[in-house]
Amino acid sequence: MKIGINASFLRKQNNGIGQVTTNFLKKLVEISNDNLQDDGQLSNEKNIYFIYLEEDVDLELPENFHKVIFRQYQIN
Numbered sequence: 001m002k003i004g005i006n007a008s009f010l011r012k013q014n015n016g017i018g019q020v021t022t023n024f025l026k027k028l029v030e031i032s033n034d035n036l037q038d039d040g041q042l043s044n045e046k047n048i049y050f051i052y053l054e055e056d057v058d059l060e061l062p063e064n065f066h067k068v069i070f071r072q073y074q075i076n
Contacts, residue, residue: 004050010057025051025059032062 007025012018028049049065056069 001046002048002050004052007051008054010053010059011055029060029062029065032064 005025005028007021009015009017009021010025032047032049047064050068051059051061051065052068052070054070054072056067059065059067061067
């Protein structure tokens with residue numbers, strides 16, 4: 001399954017939603033890491049996560065997580 005996650009609030013890690021997003025991703029990565037087999041392969045390769053961000057942030061992510069950078073539209 002392909003799962004998209006709006007993590008744009010990671011750029012605001014000092015506010016409530018930024019902290020929630022940070023902790024959510026940490027837990028999701030932890031759960032994903034728990035699914036690793038002894039040879040390092042994922043036992044549940046069906047899930048692929050796309051993490052949507054407004055700007056690049058330093059994240060250590062497993063192979064099945066992919067950062068996607070998008071720019072917000074500016075309306076004048």
